[in-house]
Amino acid sequence: MLTQEEVSRYSRHLIMPEVGVDGQEKLKAAKVLLIGTGGLGAPVAMYLAAAGVGTIGLVDFDVVDVSNLQRQVIHGTKDIGKKKIDSAEETMRDINPLIKIVKHEVALTSENALAIMCNYDIIADGTDNFPTRFLINDACVMLNKPNVYASIFRFEGQATIFAAEGGPCYRCLYPEPPPPGLVPSCAEGGVLGILPGVVGLIQATEVVKLILGAGEPLIGRLMLYDALAMRFRELKLRKNPECICSTGDMKLIDYDHFCGIQKPEPPPLVGEISPKDVKTMIESRQDFILIDVREPHEFQIGRIPTSNLIPLGELPKRIAELDPNAHYVLHCKMGGRSAKGCDVLRAAGFKRVFNMTGGITAWSEQVDPTVPKY
Amino acid sequence: MAKILIPTPLRQFAEKNNSVAVDATTVGEALASLTTQFPDLRKNLFNDEGKLRSFVNVYVNDEDIRYLQKDATAVGDGDTISIVPSIAGGRC
Ligand SMILES: [Zn+2]
Numbered sequence: 334m335l336t337q338e339e340v341s342r343y344s345r346h347l348i349m350p351e352v353g354v355d356g357q358e359k360l361k362a363a364k365v366l367l368i369g370t371g372g373l374g375a376p377v378a379m380y381l382a383a384a385g386v387g388t389i390g391l392v393d394f395d396v397v398d399v400s401n402l403q404r405q406v407i408h409g410t411k412d413i414g415k416k417k418i419d420s421a422e423e424t425m426r427d428i429n430p431l432i433k434i435v436k437h438e439v440a441l442t443s444e445n446a447l448a449i450m451c452n453y454d455i456i457a458d459g460t461d462n463f464p465t466r467f468l469i470n471d472a473c474v475m476l477n478k479p480n481v482y483a484s485i486f487r488f489e490g491q492a493t494i495f496a497a498e499g500g501p502c503y504r505c506l507y508p509e510p511p512p513p514g515l516v517p518s519c520a521e522g523g524v525l526g527i528l529p530g531v532v533g534l535i536q537a538t539e540v541v542k543l544i545l546g547a548g549e550p551l552i553g554r555l556m557l558y559d560a561l562a563m564r565f566r567e568l569k570l571r572k573n574p575e576c577i578c579s580t581g582d583m584k585l586i587d588y589d590h591f592c593g594i595q596k597p598e599p600p601p602l603v604g605e606i607s608p609k610d611v612k613t614m615i616e617s618r619q620d621f622i623l624i625d626v627r628e629p630h631e632f633q634i635g636r637i638p639t640s641n642l643i644p645l646g647e648l649p650k651r652i653a654e655l656d657p658n659a660h661y662v663l664h665c666k667m668g669g670r671s672a673k674g675c676d677v678l679r680a681a682g683f684k685r686v687f688n689m690t691g692g693i694t695a696w697s698e699q700v701d702p703t704v705p706k707y
Numbered sequence: 708m709a710k711i712l713i714p715t716p717l718r719q720f721a722e723k724n725n726s727v728a729v730d731a732t733t734v735g736e737a738l739a740s741l742t743t744q745f746p747d748l749r750k751n752l753f754n755d756e757g758k759l760r761s762f763v764n765v766y767v768n769d770e771d772i773r774y775l776q777k778d779a780t781a782v783g784d785g786d787t788i789s790i791v792p793s794i795a796g797g798r799c
Contacts, residue, residue: 491791507793508761509761511760555791
């Protein structure tokens with residue numbers, strides 16, 4: 334039900350048969366997540382707030398910089414140095430105090446994406462890097478939520494809806510990201526300040542149309558916009574039957590790694606080995622023995638498939654079963670008990686003994702999120 | 708002659724041209740002619756094995772060549788070949 338205040342505010346919608354009271358109530362009930370409150374997110378957030386989208390989530394962790402103001406019109410000069418989500422919220426509340434704004438002050442990651450995104454009906458991707466775009470795509474495919482997508486470069490934009498029911502996903506179009514350095518970013522290549530306004534409002538339009546169920550959604554079509562030529566072109570997008578969105582082989586991965594971005598890793602401690610390195614050893618079939626020193630009930634919760642269970646308490650009496658010349662990696666839940674286990678083996682004269690840093694918890698976080706954390 | 712549209716991020720490798728006319732009967736020939744004319748484009752369009760990179764799509768008119776005859780897709784007078792690379796910008 335719309336309140337009297339809402340009826341007055343949205344009257345120009347209500348008198349249009351394509352929206353009407355029913356449509357406005359759909360907008361009010363809708364939950365839309367905007368990932369990024371920069372160039373694209375700014376106009377999307379402002380217009381969706383004005384249109385009366387009932388719940389708008391914002392994901393950003395950046396602060397407003399003076400160089401943003403050339404295009405990110407949701408932020409003003411007074412906001413320099415403020416968190417973008419706070420500044421965006423303030424502008425949106427001023428436009429429309431009747432809606433709910435949910436702030437997620439985080440960088441979207443494989444660990445938090447599903448938990449954040451599952452609370453929304455529609456996702457609008459306004460991010461600026463390939464790892465996050467692949468992450469959003471994959472999470473939208475897994476959650477079966479439409480991803481209203483746009484991207485911009487200099488004076489060109491692309492827009493479409495990915496992962497809608499029966500429609501293609503981002504990977505159907507681009508199975509893999511470009512290697513770093515081959516495609517310049519906006520920070521390197523520049524962007525016409527007005528461009529995200531035009532392209533962002535294509536996104537906002539498609540969000541509103543999806544909510545209303547009105548018109549022809551931009552599904553299976555890639556809209557290309559060239560501001561200099563002032564020309565819109567449309568290309569066909571097809572669902573690729575070989576894409577993981579069709580084969581169902583979908584899980585969230587390490588997207589920085591996928592996109593070839595090197596993260597500085599802390600130097601390993603002596604006698605320690607990272608879960609990722611253990612994974613590499615398993616995949617390359619290196620000759621080593623993986624010992625899980627947790628208790629049997631913990632082993633039942635989740636385990637690394639190639640591991641052998643020897644609870645820490647049993648290790649001293651079972652040491653005779655083990656070849657002192659073999660290569661061992663030990664792990665537990667967090668890394669503490671297995672460090673003690675390593676000491677037991679080393680004290681018995683075992684030379685090649687390593688502790689997997691962070692235990693199975695780190696394994697779940699860094700290698701295989703399907704292994705439950707407990 | 709078919710027309711190849713060069714997208715913004717790749718124009719720097721094509722002497723800033725936004726479109727190039729080529730004499731070719733297939734997409735493969737058209738791209739070969741383009742990269743002969745502008746050798747710097749080659750590494751952006753093709754990988755070391757000479758295959759089209761997976762973050763670049765090629766369209767003849769509005770259809771993706773992956774769903775036509777790929778490199779062998781015929782082109783002729785009046786056809787437009789679009790090179791569409793992935794771009795990521797947005798929050799910036
Ligand atoms: Zn797909």
